[in-house]
Each structure stands twice: as C-alpha cells, then as structure tokens.
Amino acid sequence: MRRRRFSAAERSFIEQRAQYHCEYCIAPLDFSPETFDIEHIMPLSKGGSNELGNLGLSCGGCNTRKYDFTHGLDEITQEIIPLFHPRLDIWKQHFHWDDTQSIIIGKTSVGRATINTLELNRKGVVNLRKALIKYGVFPPEHVL
Numbered sequence: 001m002r003r004r005r006f007s008a009a010e011r012s013f014i015e016q017r018a019q020y021h022c023e024y025c026i027a028p029l030d031f032s033p034e035t036f037d038i039e040h041i042m043p044l045s046k047g048g049s050n051e052l053g054n055l056g057l058s059c060g061g062c063n064t065r066k067y068d069f070t071h072g073l074d075e076i077t078q079e080i081i082p083l084f085h086p087r088l089d090i091w092k093q094h095f096h097w098d099d100t101q102s103i104i105i106g107k108t109s110v111g112r113a114t115i116n117t118l119e120l121n122r123k124g125v126v127n128l129r130k131a132l133i134k135y136g137v138f139p140p141e142h143v144l
C-alpha cells in the first residue's frame with residue numbers, strides 16, 4: 001500500500017484519540033516545537049494499511065527510532081518481542097512511571113522491548129518530563 005496524505009480532519013481525529021500526546025513516550029503535543037507524525041503502526045513496507053486502526057500519533061523522536069520495526073529486544077528475557085501497539089494495547093498495562101514520574105519502566109516484555117527500541121527514556125524527553133512535572137502538567141491523567 002502507498003503512503004498518502006492525511007486530511008486535516010483525520011489528523012485532528014488522530015491527535016484527539018491520542019489525547020494530544022505521543023502514544024509511546026507520552027510527550028505532550030502542546031509542548032513540542034514540532035507537530036507530531038502520524039505513523040503506521042504496522043509499517044506500509046510490511047503490509048500495514050492507511051486505515052485509522054493502523055495509525056498512531058508519534059513524536060518525531062519515537063517515530064524515527066521505530067523506523068519500520070515491529071519487534072524489539074526485551075533485555076531481561078533476551079527475546080525479540082512485538083512492540084507496543086497503540087490501537088491494540090493499553091499503555092498502562094505495559095508501562096508505569098518510576099517514583100519521580102519522569103522515567104518509564106516496562107511492566108511486560110512488550111513494554112521493555114518498546115522502551116529499548118524507541119529509547120523512551122532518552123535524555124531530552126526525560127528532562128522535558130521533569131520540567132513539565134514542576135510546571136504541574138505531567139504525567140497526564142490517561143497514563144496515571
């Protein structure tokens with residue numbers, strides 16, 4: 001299937017469905033200098049579609065790291081595991097926050113493989129979370 005442009009209405013729906021946060025690292029769209037990417041959860045190159053059920057909202061950093069990967073390494077079990085799927089999986093079932101609420105910890109193999117592959121605790125994202133915690137707007141309700 002070929003990549004296509006998304007309409008303003010589709011983008012708006014996808015942003016709202018994601019509650020205006022990256023669906024992986026939970027970076028807030030409102031505090032990003034760039035718009036977020038609409039990403040194909042199952043990459044087009046691997047048979048994914050342009051249907052809304054295969055689309056996610058991702059910050060550029062997560063989307064770049066996700067590339068066309070569908071699986072990643074769980075460093076604890078050393079197994080290759082499917083990455084978190086924002087349409088099929090529930091974030092809170094696979095991830096939770098450390099005591100500072102600035103570091104994402106994997107609860108499951110899926111969570112750990114996704115943290116590892118997408119580097120969900122990269123320095124700039126963690127620093128942004130810490131600043132937003134001081135500002136009183138992080139973490140958002142939907143991932144608490």
Ligand SMILES: [Zn+2]
Nearest residue numbers: 022025059062
């Ligand atoms: Zn992200």
